[in-house]
Structures are given as structure tokens and as C-alpha cells.
Amino acid sequence: MSLRVAARLAGRELRGGLRGFRIFLGCVILGVAAIAAVGTLRESVQAGLATQGAELLGGDAEIELTYRFASRTERLWMEDAAARVSEIADFRSMAVAGEARELTQVKAVDAAYPLVGRVALDPDMPLDKALAGTHDLPGAVMEPVLATRLGIGVGDSFRLGEQRFTLTAEIVREPDPSRAGFGLGPRTIVARTALDGSGLLAPGSLFTSRYRLDLADDADLDALAARAEAELSASGARWTDARNASPQVAEFVTRLGAFLVLVGLSGLAVGGVGISAALRAYLAGKVQVIATLRTLGADQRTVFLIYFLQVAVLALLGIAGGLILGVGLPVALGPVIAAQLPVPAVFAPYPAPMIEATLYSVLSVLIFTLWPLARAREVRAAALYRDAGIGGARWPGWPWVLITAVLFALLVIAAALFSGNAPLTLWTAGGILGALALLWLAAAATTRAARALRPRLRGRPALGWALGAIGGPGNTAGPVMLALGLGLSVLAAVGQIDGNLRRAIASDLPERAPSFFFVDLQKDQMEWFLDRLEGDPGVARVDHAPMLRGIISRINDRPAREVAPGHWVVEGDRAVSYADSLPARTTLTAGDWWGEGYTGPPQLSFAAEEAAEMGIGIGDDITVNILGRDITAPITSLREVDFSSVGMGFVMLMNPSALAGAPHSFIATVYADSEATEEAILRDVTDRHPNVTAINVRDALMRVTDLLASLASATSWGASVTLLTGFLVLIGAAAADARARSVEAAILKVLGATRARILAGLALRSLILGAAAGIVALGAGIGGGWAVSRFVMETPFTVIWPSALAIVAGGTAIMLLAGLVFALGPLRARPARVLRARE
Numbered sequence: 001m002s003l004r005v006a007a008r009l010a011g012r013e014l015r016g017g018l019r020g021f022r023i024f025l026g027c028v029i030l031g032v033a034a035i036a037a038v039g040t041l042r043e044s045v046q047a048g049l050a051t052q053g054a055e056l057l058g059g060d061a062e063i064e065l066t067y068r069f070a071s072r073t074e075r076l077w078m079e080d081a082a083a084r085v086s087e088i089a090d091f092r093s094m095a096v097a098g099e100a101r102e103l104t105q106v107k108a109v110d111a112a113y114p115l116v117g118r119v120a121l122d123p124d125m126p127l128d129k130a131l132a133g134t135h136d137l138p139g140a141v142m143e144p145v146l147a148t149r150l151g152i153g154v155g156d157s158f159r160l161g162e163q164r165f166t167l168t169a170e171i172v173r174e175p176d177p178s179r180a181g182f183g184l185g186p187r188t189i190v191a192r193t194a195l196d197g198s199g200l201l202a203p204g205s206l207f208t209s210r211y212r213l214d215l216a217d218d219a220d221l222d223a224l225a226a227r228a229e230a231e232l233s234a235s236g237a238r239w240t241d242a243r244n245a246s247p248q249v250a251e252f253v254t255r256l257g258a259f260l261v262l263v264g265l266s267g268l269a270v271g272g273v274g275i276s277a278a279l280r281a282y283l284a285g286k287v288q289v290i291a292t293l294r295t296l297g298a299d300q301r302t303v304f305l306i307y308f309l310q311v312a313v314l315a316l317l318g319i320a321g322g323l324i325l326g327v328g329l330p331v332a333l334g335p336v337i338a339a340q341l342p343v344p345a346v347f348a349p350y351p352a353p354m355i356e357a358t359l360y361s362v363l364s365v366l367i368f369t370l371w372p373l374a375r376a377r378e379v380r381a382a383a384l385y386r387d388a389g390i391g392g393a394r395w396p397g398w399p400w401v402l403i404t405a406v407l408f409a410l411l412v413i414a415a416a417l418f419s420g421n422a423p424l425t426l427w428t429a430g431g432i433l434g435a436l437a438l439l440w441l442a443a444a445a446t447t448r449a450a451r452a453l454r455p456r457l458r459g460r461p462a463l464g465w466a467l468g469a470i471g472g473p474g475n476t477a478g479p480v481m482l483a484l485g486l487g488l489s490v491l492a493a494v495g496q497i498d499g500n501l502r503r504a505i506a507s508d509l510p511e512r513a514p515s516f517f518f519v520d521l522q523k524d525q526m527e528w529f530l531d532r533l534e535g536d537p538g539v540a541r542v543d544h545a546p547m548l549r550g551i552i553s554r555i556n557d558r559p560a561r562e563v564a565p566g567h568w569v570v571e572g573d574r575a576v577s578y579a580d581s582l583p584a585r586t587t588l589t590a591g592d593w594w595g596e597g598y599t600g601p602p603q604l605s606f607a608a609e610e611a612a613e614m615g616i617g618i619g620d621d622i623t624v625n626i627l628g629r630d631i632t633a634p635i636t637s638l639r640e641v642d643f644s645s646v647g648m649g650f651v652m653l654m655n656p657s658a659l660a661g662a663p664h665s666f667i668a669t670v671y672a673d674s675e676a677t678e679e680a681i682l683r684d685v686t687d688r689h690p691n692v693t694a695i696n697v698r699d700a701l702m703r704v705t706d707l708l709a710s711l712a713s714a715t716s717w718g719a720s721v722t723l724l725t726g727f728l729v730l731i732g733a734a735a736a737d738a739r740a741r742s743v744e745a746a747i748l749k750v751l752g753a754t755r756a757r758i759l760a761g762l763a764l765r766s767l768i769l770g771a772a773a774g775i776v777a778l779g780a781g782i783g784g785g786w787a788v789s790r791f792v793m794e795t796p797f798t799v800i801w802p803s804a805l806a807i808v809a810g811g812t813a814i815m816l817l818a819g820l821v822f823a824l825g826p827l828r829a830r831p832a833r834v835l836r837a838r839e
Helices: 003-014 022-051 053-057 072-081 127-132 144-150 221-231 247-284 287-295 300-332 334-340 351-376 398-419 422-456 461-471 477-512 523-534 608-614 675-688 697-750 755-792 801-821 824-828 831-838
Strands: 061-066 084-097 100-109 120-122 139-142 157-160 163-173 187-191 208-214 238-241 516-521 539-555 574-578 588-591 604-607 621-626 629-639 652-654 665-672 693-696
Touching: 003 300, 022 247, 022 300, 022 351, 061 072, 061 221, 061 539, 072 084, 072 208, 072 221, 084 144, 084 693, 100 144, 100 675, 100 693, 127 139, 127 163, 127 187, 139 144, 144 163, 163 187, 221 238, 247 287, 247 351, 247 422, 247 477, 287 300, 300 334, 300 351, 351 398, 398 422, 422 461, 422 477, 422 755, 461 697, 461 755, 477 755, 477 801, 516 523, 516 675, 523 539, 523 665, 523 675, 539 629, 604 608, 604 621, 608 629, 629 652, 665 675, 675 693, 697 755, 697 824, 697 831, 755 801, 755 824
Parallel strands: 100 187, 139 163, 574 652, 604 629
Antiparallel strands: 061 208, 061 238, 084 100, 084 157, 084 208, 120 163, 139 187, 157 163, 516 665, 516 693, 539 574, 539 621, 539 665, 588 629, 604 652, 621 629
């Protein structure tokens, strides 16, 4: 027979409706929708970053300097390259109003700010008017949350350093939020000139200066970037332009999107189990039709094409529905989603996520349908006269196994290319395969155990009926445990990862974390500061050290980023300190300390772990640019530095004479015993020295925890789609199983069984399968959580038992609920009608 005949026969069967294919369609729609939605969000943010890069950056390009303003030569270079230049100083300070003290991220701007965009204020007014203030005090604007914490409103005054300001408006929208970095406090904007004499921007103070450039429309960004690298980078200047205005945000979105797409692949695997089960159930009901076709002369190829074409049509319908749902929802809810994002997003239908979702789905459908279709083609004409089925346990011929393996390899390759993280993709694919194999083995073991135990439970009819339903012919234990177990495994892994991240932070805070970081302490302030704290009985410990910031520009006279590409130490500016004698609680792992009173050439002590990661060691020359001056020193010792303690730790320590004359401030960490002591310290230090900034470590860690909670929430929602797909498969399996259970219930009723006892048997069946799936998911989830925590997050791992046990309870409850819902049909069925239908 020809393809045309097969298509005509397939079309005739489809005219009967989608009965038997609803679960098939549901699984395809959910899988496509999940991947398309994540891809649409990712593309929307990337489009927003690309189209509004200049506004995000605050100009066409930006030059950033650490703890200093541009020299006259650098400023002339900028003014020659750009039509307009705007200078901004960004730093942290304490905002003080009465007895209230709050950390704020201050942006000190000039008259040209903002070059692009507009600062939206409430009440609405131009920014220059708001910053002009009154005839008595300069003006300032701040975020509403900061004003609320300080207990002030528009018209009230507050203090930054030694300068008082009038709050003239609250910030509704900042045009360049992506340049703020990880802010430990809400934003305040003031005029740069208003800080003269405030003590906040004194030499050695901790601040970042940014110079925004308004370039000509025909400016060559590549050429300007190359010029800046060649002429300014030696002084520590860093160039950014509107093409990549927020690289950290873009990278975060890409990584989160990649992770969620891989969670979506887990959903496709669960959906694939449902697709396969639904197709097997459908084909099992078509055995007589297939046998009739074989009797009339249809060969194996025609039978395969008839049902393959049906699957193809339904898969296309499911893909179309999934694309409409996965793309339509984010676009429709675009304004709501965009309002929650810290960066702009342009929501629209993008081809890339639709192609990605379609490719994943086509490959998944083929992988999970080829084997049932291959077995269907083996049905013989003799099945018309025998009670023969398709036989789900038998493997198809080796060509079908090979084709399936090739398709799976293509799916993994596509996922690796789209996610941009091949190792994570391979580990995820291996984890999914391992979990599926484990669940399949568990399902087989459960059915065998049920068959073996049933004869021994003659005195317990309800349990015996449950075991008979699990281990009997035509049972659905396999697809039920595969679908539910894989969904629960993904949720369990996410729960373990989230719990261990939170535990890592929480366990460090009480025992090892300081109460405060004090920064911008000047040398002449240290004597009073140490007297105040070291004599306080509520203070357990005070550590202090001089601090500068520097950029590692060269290693052994080669660009640092070539020697250690991508390492965090060379990606930005790093803290540098000096010490005459070996600091307390410091352990050298290699080399020798320069000794007290050393005044020779510069020497450098480096953090041992970071040095090993960068591939450097004793004798290597490091060039550090500090305040525009290059200092080259050999590594003469390596130290243990524990950055996880949230205490004081420096990657680089130098001998004092190497940094002689460089303006700098001091940093101190204070370990206090109680909140009352902390409040007294904060009040006394900021009253005596208004320029000093206090960073509450507990608040900072809470911000990190909130960020992790947001990430965990996003991944949990992605994992929930997997579980929803599994629940849909569960419903399909229960629905397909309802007819067999109806026959059993009818026979039991005829033999005198009560409805309560029949219901107990059906409930026990659901409990056993749910508990088995939950226990396997528990093991798989703990294993996956351990692997990610250990090798990706690099955090210690401990089993989070409340989350883990909730998975087992959840799986059991879901199965019980589905079992009870689908038990209503068999319980209501009249025995005579059911048994008559079997004749």
C-alpha cells in the first residue's frame, strides 16, 4: 500500500476524535509550553538589554575607576572621545535621621547626569531642581523604603557624613539601575558638589567613580574600546559600552534560563513516559483493527505509517498548543513580569525559543513513540481470532533500538548547544537516565514482590486485592512509578540544593560571622575607635587592617586575564592590605614572611587556594595597579585564607614600604555578643565619625539569602511543571486502569465484597505505588542534590530530612488522591452491566 492509502486510513481513525490521546496531547503541550516560556523570558530580557543598553549604562560607554577620580590626562582623553561626559561617584554611607541610622548606596552626580533616560521622582520634578534643595540645605532624593526606615518624609532633613540634606523627593525609577551592582542598601542620589567637606570622598575613601560618555552616532565602539584598553587600562580604568551594559545580569539570566530549560527536559522525560503509555494503551485497543488490516493485505510498513501519521498529526497539534501557551502567556503578562524584573525586557514572540521547544519536543516524541509503533507493526492477522495484545515487555528489533539511541544523542547535543553548558547538560541527561532506570527497576521489583506476596495474604482480602492489581497482567505500575517518581525526584533535588545553601549561610552566621564591617576609617580615627571597642565587655573581638583596592593587571609580564582567564581574582578590583609582622590567626603554607622592619623591594603574600586555582606560586611576579600606579612584586609566601567565614581576608598582603605614601583608609570587623551592644556601637561610632560606614553583616547575608530564595523559587516553579506533567500521566494511567478495576470490583461485588472493602483495596494499591515511587525519588533527589551541592555550588551537603520526607509523603498522597478519585467509577458500576459487556 502507498503512503496515500496509509494517510487516508490514519485520517479516518482520527475522525473518531481524540479519545485515548488526551494525555498524549497534554504531555506534549506542557513540555513545549515550559521550555517556550523560559526561552521567551530569556530572549525578552536579552532584547531589553540590547535595545536599552545605553539607558541601562547611562550613556553610550562608561569608564570606571576605583577609589579615585580621573586624572587631568584621563579626563582630556574622555572629552576628546565624547561629545559629553558625566562624572558619578558611587559609594556606601550611613544615612542618619535623629536616632535612626541606615546603610544607603549613594550616587553623587554632576549637572550632566543622566546622559540618557530620566530619573522619575515623586513628587514629579526635574532632578536638578530636586538636588538644588533649599537656600539652607542641598537637596537629596532616596528610595521610599529608605525614607520609611529613617522615619522621614519629603521636606525632612537627614545627614550623610558631616553634610545635612533635605529630602526633596522619593525615587520612583532610576534609569541606570544595572550599574549599582549588588547594593547593600537602598539608593540615595545627591549632587557631587554637595559632598565637598563631607569627609565621604577624602583620599583613601572607598568609592567608585564612573564616567559616562555620550558618543557621536557614527562612533566606532570597537575602535574606542581598543584605544581605551591600550591607553587607559594601565592606570586601572575599565571600559564598558552599551553593547554589554549589564554583563552580570545577562550572564545570570542565561545561566538561569539554561538551568530551567534542563528542568524542562526533565519534564519532557516525564511527559515522554506518559506519551509512551498513552500510545501503548491506544494501540492495545486497536489490535483487532490492526489484525483486520493485516488480513486484508496491509504489510508492516503500512501499519507503522498509519499510526505514525496519527502520532505526527497529534504531536503537531500539541506542539502548536504548547507554543501558543508558552509564548502567549509571557507576552500577555509582559507588563506584570517586566515590573518585577530589575532590568528591561521586551516581550514578544521570538523564533529561537519556539524552534528550541519544537526541536526538543519532536525528538522526545520520536524517542518515546518509536518502540510502541514498532511493536504494533508486529501484530499478526491471527490476533483477530486470539486474545493477543501488543506485548509491552518485548523489545523491538535492533534497528529501532539504534534509531532511538541516535535520537537521544541528538536531543542531548541540542540541549548542550542551547543551554551553553555541556557538562551540566551531560550530567542532567545522565541523572535523568539513571533515575528512569532506577524507577523502572523499582517498578519491576514492586510488581514481582506483589505477585510473590499475594498468595501469603489470604486472610487479608483488601491487601491481597491491592497486590493482585499491582502484580497482575495489564497493570500500570511501570508508567505510574516512572512518571510520578521522576517528577518527585526533580523536586527533591531542588529542595536539597536550596536547603543546603540556606544551611551553609545560617550555620556560618552565629559562630563565625562578625556583627559589623566598618569601612572608611581614617588613620587619625583608629585610636579612638579601638579604645571604644576593645574596652567594651560586649565585644568579643575586633580585627582591623589598612585597605586599598587594586587591579591585577599583569602576571609574569603577561596580561593577567590571559594567565588566569575567567578567575574572579583578575576580573575586577581586589582588596590589598599591608602588614609588618605576620597577622594573628594567619598560617603560611609556603615561602617566608618578609619580617618586621623590612624596607627592601616590594614583596607579596598571596592566598594559597586562589594561587593554586590561577596556576601561580612562589617566585611569580604580580603587577597590581593601585590608584593608577603599577606596583610589581614577587610572591614570596602563600597563606590560608578562609573567605567563607565572612570575616577579614585579603587575597594580597604586601610589605608596608611597598605602599608607602598611598592614601588609604582602614577596615575593621567587630564581633559583638548582643543586639544591644551592636546598637550602642553603631550609634557611638557614627556620631563621633560621620564619615565611617557600618555594614551589618547579618543584613547583608539576609540579602544573599533572599536572592537565593528567589532563585530557588524560580527553579521550584520549573520543577513543579515536571511534577504537573507526572500527575497528568498518573491520571492517564489511572483512567486507563479504571476499566480493569471496574471488572475486578464487579466480580468482587458478586462474590459478596462490600464497597468499603473494595475501596480499601484500591486505596492500598495507590498507597503502595505512591510510597514506592516516593522512596525511589527520595534516593534519586538526595543523590542529585549532593552532586550539585558538591560539584557545582561547592558547599557542604547534609540531607535535609524534612524536605526529603515531605517528598515521600507527597508522592503517597498524590497517588492516594488519584486512586480514590478513579475508584468512584468502579465502585458505582453495576456488576450485571460490567460482566455483560465482557461477554
